[in-house]
């Protein structure tokens with residue numbers, strides 16, 4: 416009998432509504448994962464529930480309100496479109512979407528594949544650059560689902576796709592489109608979500624994976640070193656995160672003669688709070704207030720045809736030989 420294969424697409428997750436209560440539920444689950452915040456539970460959980468969630472949830476809910484669409488949170492809207500696009504492209508393989516935090520819950524998505532008699536699961540985290548705080552959290556959750564079961568299926572886990580030619584080419588297409596539409600900027604800034612510097616010091620190769628993507632795109636676009644920069648955004652908490660920081664760098668650029676800036680965030684498969692609000696609103700303001708003149712944010716790959724085709728290629732590469 417032939418073993419049936421199914422695909423599990425996984426992204427981070429997002430609140431169910433742009434309300435303080437829904438954001439609190441989402442952040443409570445997300446920030447309780449030791450893969451995300453690894454400090455001692457005895458110290459962290461009282462601080463999280465007593466201080467961080469009550470203060471942060473109402474503030475962040477307002478930010479979500481600013482980007483919310485009629486169809487819901489952008490991250491969920493684009494993730495659903497990616498699932499539908501990939502399912503249409505690969506009609507013979509069931510494609511499930513799961514979120515690490517919130518809904519659709521990963522355990523339920525895996526259960527659906529399990530109930531459908533899938534004996535081979537291809538797990539594709541939608542994080543182009545591996546990090547212990549994201550991709551490894553997906554790995555843990557899939558392993559936890561099967562921890563108490565007798566019948567574990569075959570599993571393939573795509574660690575990341577930071578230098579995959581189809582990913583680099585989809586990014587280049589999107590950047591070229593922006594250059595054609597707005598003209599070539601003085602600088603192209605590649606901004607990636609940050610992680611604590613300590614995680615990298617302890618072995619997370621995320622910064623190397625980000626550099627690989629940036630260099631591959633810069634080479635493919637023929638950009639010389641003085642035409643682009645790479646930074647890290649979305650810092651959380653007090654300890655040092657990867658540098659240089661996106662906001663500080665952007666604030667310093669106009670004084671160096673950079674008046675026209677374009678920003679691309681290759682680490683986000685879908686637009687979300689961190690791109691649509693932090694980059695497109697907050698960092699645009701920082702640039703203009705520092706004397707910049709033109710700022711354009713280049714959208715994430717979202718449901719671009721080239722992105723769906725790239726996801727299909729990744730899945731086909733994971734299939735066992737016929």
Ligand SMILES: C=CC1=C(C)c2cc3[nH]c(cc4nc(cc5[nH]c(cc1n2)c(C)c5CCC(=O)O)C(CCC(=O)O)=C4C)c(C)c3C=C
Pocket residue numbers: 427428429430442446451452471475488490542546548549608609610611621649651682683686687688689
């Ligand atoms: C607390 C530490 C955090 C680490 C480490 C972290 C890593 C990390 N995150 C993403 C992708 C996304 N993060 C998003 C939101 C977000 N991230 C953190 C914290 C950490 N992220 C918080 C607290 C939040 C929520 C918003 C806020 O309170 O500021 C999102 C957007 C979700 C959405 O609903 O739109 C994404 C996507 C990556 C890729 C990454 C490590 C490489």
Ligand SMILES: [Fe+2]
Pocket residue numbers: 608649
């Ligand atoms: Fe994050």
Ligand SMILES: [Fe+2]
Pocket residue numbers: 649650688689693
């Ligand atoms: Fe943020």
